[in-house]
Amino acid sequence: MTSTTYWLEHSWPGQGEVDSSVLLEVDNGVISKVTRGVQAPPPGSKVLNGLTIPGLANAHSHAFHRALRGRTEGRGASTTTFWDWRDQMYEVAGSLNPDLLHRLARATFAEMAQAGITLVGEFHYVHHDVDGSEYSNPNAMGEALLAAARDAGVRFTLLDVCYLHGGLGPDGYDEPSPIQRRFADSDADAWTRRVAALKPSETVRVGAAVHSVRAVDPSSVTTVARWADQRAVPLHAHLSEQEAENEQCLAAHGATPTQVLFDSGAVNDRFTAVHGTHLSVIDLATLGGAGATVCLCPTTERDLADGIGQAGAMVAAGAALAVGTDSQSVIDLFEESRAIELDERLRVRQRGHHSPTALLTAATAAGYESLGWGKGGNLDVGSLADLTNLSLDSPRLAGQRVSDLLAGAVFAATASDVQHVMVAGEMIVSDGHHTRVDVAAELREALQ
């Protein structure tokens, strides 16, 4: 790839204020030079009008949940709890095969790209065939996701999930149910052997995950955590999304899920807790003290009636915040970011907990860090050339003063305001359209 120069009308480099008239040079997928105060686009440069920000990182995705959009609402009493919703989600999980997963994920990742998402962390646990047996290629499903990400042009971290047990009862761990057998490796060592065969590439990395303390026992958590430590890759886990998980874990282990993960060696600065909706003061101190990340998924947490996590207390304790689209009921990281602040306002009846800069950092640099791409999430020299450009011609942002542009973007922009998206120096979305994928057509085909 040769050097290309972009002139940015307005840009936010990942910290501080919005700047205007910045020249960005990109070589081999990396930002090689930044020049400020270039009042007019030089000849040969490409002009990006509007507001350019570092690419958005979706730190928690289950691509196949996209098939559930609009299908779990409005059935009244039959879907009143998270656990009822999970039954419906399991039905979709049961219908997948590598080809369908590839098509669904390709369309969904392309939808994400159009929403300005340049990096996806896929929390992947549907590993095996319907009866629980291995596919002839044991990573057929994971590789379907890698191919989908490459097709859609997004940077990608496959968080391959260790999932061993069906649930946590007072007497210990249950066997996987018939549908859960697709998710389960025989033990944590089998997980490490399978995952060893997954191959990273320039824009794809492999990280680790434990599904939750419901599905992985402490000793197996330790096996997965050591694997991640040895490779210095991210480790993610669902954590305390529902109070029932806390109660089950306390009954079985005499400790909270956070404490179980900590005691198993999982919690450090490469660890990301997903949700963390129901954390104790000690849990918060444990995560914050370790420099862990908490990935909030507010539109999913609204949808699944999880409750509102203590985002302000997480930050005060020392944790970083990232965001994820999770169940894909909405794919819009602007909505997720502002929801961190807005839902906290509903909870504590005060405004002003998180600055627009902090909220946008959660959706950019913190997500890149959480997914093992520390050189992303900003527009500095040496950073990954991943960026998202917003139009200022939509009614949502037109007329916003430059001094209020960042707040306007965080509190009013939507996915539909994204006009150009670059990953590793390549434009994957141009003028609001994906350059390779007909998103609507592929969604229709995959969702039949």
Next chain:
Amino acid sequence: MTSTTYWLEHSWPGQGEVDSSVLLEVDNGVISKVTRGVQAPPPGSKVLNGLTIPGLANAHSHAFHRALRGRTEGRGASTTTFWDWRDQMYEVAGSLNPDLLHRLARATFAEMAQAGITLVGEFHYVHHDVDGSEYSNPNAMGEALLAAARDAGVRFTLLDVCYLHGGLGPDGYDEPSPIQRRFADSDADAWTRRVAALKPSETVRVGAAVHSVRAVDPSSVTTVARWADQRAVPLHAHLSEQEAENEQCLAAHGATPTQVLFDSGAVNDRFTAVHGTHLSVIDLATLGGAGATVCLCPTTERDLADGIGQAGAMVAAGAALAVGTDSQSVIDLFEESRAIELDERLRVRQRGHHSPTALLTAATAAGYESLGWGKGGNLDVGSLADLTNLSLDSPRLAGQRVSDLLAGAVFAATASDVQHVMVAGEMIVSDGHHTRVDVAAELREALQ
């Protein structure tokens, strides 16, 4: 206006299920004929692909708040409360004049039209000149709003607000502050005289409002309520948005704001309580028993840290729900509608309180009824020809099954998915663009 025929690919007529292949005839701004099961568009008919629903009603708008978007966020401790925010809002109110209000409202109402809003209820209280004196035309500001609505093509109810006092202390009502003098008529009789000069037209009606029990004493509430009763027009009031209002009212009157309004004769089936975030069980029974409407403004209630009202209990008590964009931080009635359900899920940790049909009814028929247009909000013969058409080509709705289309629209659509909007038989938005107003250009000009 002559008869025009529209063929609707998919449509939701305001109740029941989504239907496909419906022919709609429109004469003189009214739906004159509906034919179901017309498989192909007849020659001469206009085709509306996608999903067509009754036009959306924005039951609570302050047009001038549009200038605040992105300007009250991120200043940290200086804007931590509703009352701090109000100071910033007062700054904008202090800068208005009839010409600026007209330009700002025209652009804002056109933004609303592009978001699928066909009817706006404007809660208007900036009546007078900066020093509190009457303009030479005492309704110069109200007429600026009427002109803006006509320019933008939206149906309109001007809810002219009676605002008399600066606040409610333990010893009674305070004088208006210097900035509040713009809002205040000398007494309720002066309000009735001024309002009598406002002229309705085919698409414009005039209704009444009392700002709140903070700004209007009980005897003046009675004067305004009688005026509305005699004309059978809507009466709206801000109600219990903040707990401080409840406390002040209890201290001064020994009764809740709802009870004060009820005892003053304001609460009946033409009454709409705006917000109702902090209501007692008796308040809920009072509003529900009277068949009143509660207008929820969830994105504003998030923004202003108001808290989450008991929407399910309101419905159970017999109240109707409507929605409003209020402070214009977001102009998207799909987001407002789903937030009724989603924020209730956060509050009570269960799903399934309000069906998609109920949520969309809040944004359509219930809003029309609240604003005094009982013949709107559905696609039946004899109804107002106001409708909103959504594209199914955006990634948000592409591939949605017809059986799940209503749930998909309510839980995933955004304002940007609106492609055509009709008011009184006239297309005011076509292919996503306003037919008369360059919305972005006018917003830029008005927001300078």
